[in-house]
Amino acid sequence: MIRWLLVSAALMSATPVLAQTCPWRAAWGSSQLKPDAANALPAGALTDTTLRQIVRLSIAGKRLRVRVSNAFGDTPLHITAATLARSASNSTARIADGSLRSLRFAGQAGAVIPSGADWLSDPVDLPVAAFGDMAVSLHVAQVPASQTAHPGSRATSWVVRGDATAAADLPAATPIERWYLLSGIEVESCAARDGVVVLGDSITDGRGSTTDGNDRWTDVLARRLGGRAAVINQGIGGNRVLLDGLGPSAMARLDRDVLALPGVGHLIVLEGVNDLGTLGRDRQPSAAEYRDLVARLTGAYAQIVARARARGLKVHGATILPFASNEYYHPGADAEAARQAINAWIRTPGHFDSVIDLDRVTRDPKRPDRLLPAYDTGDGLHPNPAGFRAMAEAVPLEALR
Template sequence: MPNMLPLAALTAALALCAPLPVVAAPVIAQCPWIGVWGASQLPVIGDDRLPAAALRDVTLRQIARSSIAGSELRVRFSNAFGDTPLVIENATLARASGPAASAIDAKSLVPLRFQGRAGVTIPPGADWLSDPVSIPVAAPGDLAISLHLAALPEKQTGHPGSRATSWWVSGDRASETNLAAATGIDHWYILSGIEVRACSSGTIIALGDSITDGRGSTTNGNDRWTDVLARRLSGKRAVVNQGIGGNRVLLDGTGPNAMARLDRDVLSVPGVTHLIVLEGINDIGMLTRDAPATPDAHAALVDGVTAAYRQIVERAHAHGIKVYGGTLLPFMGMEYYHPTAASEADRQAINAWIRTPGHFDAVIDFDAAMRDPVRPDRLNPEYDGGDAIHPNPAGYEAMGEAISLQLLK
């Protein structure tokens, strides 16, 4: 009979053969990504398109202002309305020397990469995020995003109402400090968002039309009402402006209607905690711009706009987002829409719905802040940008100051 090991010795031998206990690797906590800047994308047509000389072998340098500080960023590019793939051959990011010049801080220049590569091909209809890069950014901080493109799709994607100057020049000049002989153009192209890692913060999105987009504000002045709000928040929350001039709630106008762009412009942005909705005045104006409408058509418009508001609230709530309704500003006296008493009644009916408790999480009463105390169906003359509907910089200041910061904690 073979020799047998004592039980104690056998136990010790088996222990030596047993696998070592698994020790979990330490988890390194990272702050989540949040959106800090955005531009709603739409098809770029007519005079807003890049000129023919800028469609091939071109460098675009575009300036965007981050609303909070950060040190790790990524950039979102869009070919949402392109009909062919968009090829970015080279891209860089740097701190801009200012909001109105093409020069950059050369020491801050970093290359943007896409899965480690210098370039990327973005399919038609798609957005694409760059790899994260490390670059300290203050709040507010102007960033220069430079792209070298071999060719743009025939159908261009961008944001015409930038109120900011972009620069284009022939050749690959994305890494140059100064773009000598560059041509300025007051639109954004392809650039749709900037995100940073941020702890204990979140993003406020403003969904709206030209009043949110900043028609009547100062080019390169960053004095839209959303800019005023961002400054008041002092970097505690990011503010992303998703306004489109001429936009409507129910029907396409300048760009897709608000319901059609909700997913791309709001729900897909990371870190959103609050949504401010200020849209509907173009729906009212367009109803009767070319011909009078029947009472039934006016009633249907009010029902349609308020039903869409309810849809926006429901869909945002499903993502944990609070939704605040902005009351519509007065626009009597505007020549383009030539509103009537029936148009004003529509506005009043929609504003009454917005102010009704339980419809929105809270109300921001832009109407009360901006109307003429003597003729409340018109803008306060001190805030009128000259066309009876768009505020001037003083008006945008008043709008930004009308928002209670307590609502945005």
């Protein structure tokens, strides 16, 4: 008996203690699309070029990996070198001393990314704090004629000829306010809670925010969460729920932009104003056409909720902001009635797991079909930074726990 106990104790002491494995979590992301002529770089502009792009993570981590995208390329994308570093200043191309890390792809210095695909780098050790700015540098040897990009970055990136991925600064680089080929950064984290992804249009993308200021409403929400949970902005300017336009529709991009993200537990949906606006932009639709749009749009919301809940996400519906004074869409009484009907559906208990009533906090009490003047950029559609703060402060944080 004593011998058996001694043997058992020896076996137990010899059993290795396994290191704790922390889950991968999305820490930053951007929705990709095929840019239009106004936002695409000239043909050949990315060949033998280094792109240095500055992005801000909303949670901390010690190991990171980068997701490069060729989602809309028509041929393979050739990346020959890539690096990750802490940014010294998010309005310059400088990187912080001692922070440069080479990125590898399956152990190789580069990768050939197939058409339509995203590609994860190997993990690298690089401690970063919540709200740390990161510089991702990609040397592109060969790029598809059909580009993959995110035009509405509201952040400065840098382009220079040759392989400058290891350079501490890029004084000869050309600044651009767009992101290309970069769709996400993930961190290993046991400390962070499940993240929040926001599916939206230009209001979420940050039209009306300050370049390099990180004052979109999603940025303010992330700061309210204090780095305890990531907020991933998947807004596209001009995006619609039902139809493609500037980027794929919300329904078409749900899997790639939301359901494929690791470590996400909540989805906020703020889309629909462009569906309403484009219906009546060039003609006067009938009331019946607006009623049909309401039925199709709310049906699409229900589809989003069902698909996200099947993946274990809680889905939060944000009401559509007022836009009656917008001269681009020039909505009339029928469009406003449709907006009210859609918002009533969103507010109905059970349709979403919770409601974020952004209509209530951004409307003018004297003219509730219009944005409050203090929150209006001047176009009657897009909030300014003060409006974005009000939107973020209207999110009930207890619903995101």
